[in-house]
Amino acid sequence: MTVLEDDRVLSEAMAASLAGDELAYQNLLLVLAKRLRAYFRRRLPMRLSDHEDLVQETLIAVHTKRHTYDPQQPLAPWVFAIASYKLIDWHRRHGRREALHEPVEDWQDVLADEHAAADPTAALDIRSLLAALPAKQREPIRLVKLEGLSVVEASAQTGLSVSAVKVGIHRGLKALAARIRSRGEG
Numbered sequence: 001m002t003v004l005e006d007d008r009v010l011s012e013a014m015a016a017s018l019a020g021d022e023l024a025y026q027n028l029l030l031v032l033a034k035r036l037r038a039y040f041r042r043r044l045p046m047r048l049s050d051h052e053d054l055v056q057e058t059l060i061a062v063h064t065k066r067h068t069y070d071p072q073q074p075l076a077p078w079v080f081a082i083a084s085y086k087l088i089d090w091h092r093r094h095g096r097r098e099a100l101h102e103p104v105e106d107w108q109d110v111l112a113d114e115h116a117a118a119d120p121t122a123a124l125d126i127r128s129l130l131a132a133l134p135a136k137q138r139e140p141i142r143l144v145k146l147e148g149l150s151v152v153e154a155s156a157q158t159g160l161s162v163s164a165v166k167v168g169i170h171r172g173l174k175a176l177a178a179r180i181r182s183r184g185e186g
Contacts, residue, residue, distance in 0.1 A: 007076045015071040029059060032079060034148050039083055044090075049166065052150050054090060058083045129176055137172030140165040145173075 010028065017025030036055045044050060061082045069078055126146070130138045143154040144165070151169075155162045 007074045011071065011073075011075040014066070014069060014075050018066065018069070018071065029062075032062065033059060033150075036079075036083055037148055037150075039080065040087070043087055048169070050090065052152075054083070054086055055150075057089075058086045061086065129179060132179065133172050133175060136160065136164065137168045137175065140168040141172045141176075144169055 010031065013024045013028040013031075017028055033055055036058050037051055040051045040054045041048075044054075058079070062079055065082070069075070130142060133141070139158050140151075140154050140160065143149045143157060144151060149157070151162055151165050154160075155165045158165065160168065
């Protein structure tokens with residue numbers, strides 16, 4: 001499916017939700033949440049703990065402003081314009097003077113990311129690196145970083161507390177970085 005076909009499907013789901021189809025709306029929010037996580041991960045790579053807050057803020061804005069959406073227009077530019085403004089607000093709240101305002105055309109890159117072909121050897125490397133980690137680090141990283149679940153969803157799936165999931169991710173990524181550095185030096 002191309003990016004434009006994908007956006008057409010999302011636009012149709014939004015139109016159906018505006019007509020009262022709750023299932024279409026729930027599915028749309030799930031897809032948008034996944035795409036928004038990727039969007040914020042690319043823009044704030046060092047602020048992992050803020051991604052989910054930004055995703056939720058954006059989804060709330062989409063929900064409260066959905067009556068303003070024009071079903072004749074593509075959905076993705078509308079959603080990612082909202083996301084862009086939420087990111088600018090985040091920068092302002094955190095004292096950043098360079099509040100970034102990226103062009104709305106960026107939405108095509110975000111949708112294309114999901115369809116990009118992955119390097120099969122990279123998956124093998126990641127699996128071997130993760131296999132060396134304890135389960136309390138490996139599973140949260142797999143669920144949140146690789147599968148795109150939220151910290152809360154990973155907590156529910158693993159039975160770990162939300163803070164244990166966050167700590168597991170932090171410690172696991174730190175251990176992986178050290179292991180990768182040692183491979184590069186060796």
